[in-house]
Amino acid sequence: MKNAWIYNASTLSVSLLFASLGAKRNRDHRLISTLSPTLSPDSYTRGGELVDVLAHRIVLMDGAMGTQIQLLKLSEALYRGERFKDLQQSVQGNNELLNLTCPHLIEDIHERFFESGVDIIETNTFGATRIAQQDYGLADLAYEMNTAGAQLACKLRDRLSTPAHQRFVFGALGPTPKTASISPDVADPGARNVDYETLRQSYFEQVRALVEGGVDGLILETIFDTLNAKAALFAIEEYFEQTEQRLPLIISGTVTDASGRILSGQTVSAFWLSVSHAKPLAVGLNCALGAALMRPYLQELSHAAPDTYICCYPNAGLPNPMSETGFDETPEVTSALLHEFAQQGLVNIVGGCCGTTPQHLFEIAKAMGGQTPRALFRKD
Secondary structure, eight states: OOOEEEEETTTTEEEEESSOOOOOOOTTEEEOSSOOGGGOGGGOSSSTHHHHHHTTSOEEBOOOHHHHHHHHOOOHHHHHTTTTTTOSSOOTTOGGGHHHHOHHHHHHHHHHHHHTTOSEEEOSOTTOSHHHHGGGTOGGGHHHHHHHHHHHHHHHHHHHOBTTBOOEEEEEEOOOSOOSSSOSOTTOTTOOSSOHHHHHHHHHHHHHHHHHTTOSEEEEEEEOOHHHHHHHHHHHHHHHHHHTOOOOEEEEEOOOSTTOBOTTSOBHHHHHHHHGGGOOSEEEEEEEEEHHHHHHHHHHHHHHOTTSEEEEEEESSSBOTTSSSSBOOOHHHHHHHHHHHHHTTOOSEEOOOTTOOHHHHHHHHHHHTTOOOOOOEEEO
């Protein structure tokens, strides 16, 4: 979960990296003191209990799976395991393959995040689409990777949930390493390295595997290309309609720099208008920036989506390749910044992205204690 995607302008391609890189508020909104009809627990066939939790407190999401895997310094042999020892290509860095070859390591990371006090963990499936796995020659294993990732996380959820603290698992859907909106060839602006239908099919397979694996909800995250996200949202809705199910959905975009836009060019407000038809439980921002730099864009999103819960899980500051985790920000600094967000009434769900550890989440959990969640507003 939560590896980072950065646009390489010299080649106009999108590469998977481990370490990443206003709408005016309507003053006539009416406070929703009870749940909006679109946010009723009864709207969902699974995971609806999370709506009740959100109505009363700020919900905690986990930190960076990729950071924890990186700290293990795993060898090529460990990634391969016995099953894939004879593969011709390197698979070191294919974190989703570990769901099949080293499931105990993934389970241990999930457990440490749960022990830090979080309510939601994400499956280790950020790059488990058929499209992303083509880079390793393992596209045909995408369904199995997602199912295994979901089952690992759900097993821990079931073991660690209590009547006083129910835990949740959200299936992670990453952006893929390809973009439907931007040309990979500077000499041919109309060229594309993926099309909408290929994205839709890839995401449909991933959604089916995650839901069949038992997740409580889905999180479409680190969105740098809104067209990719639209294909994913179509696939999610298609699956829900076909199976007569509906799970909570979180949508999270990535502002890549000080321009305040995602990579495909939209402002935060425009991004929300493009995806709001999916009626997510929450919309948010993650990756690319630390909390300090993310603040103005989170404020803009909070104003643009007054009737939707807001999710924020920033990086641990900006990248530093000399740092053990790749990022410098300490748990105390990250938690203090998120505490400010809570005091300003900006957030309903908080967590961490690249560089954040179970210790970061432990401090964030403490910082959220007693904080009032952001109120929802509805236009009259």
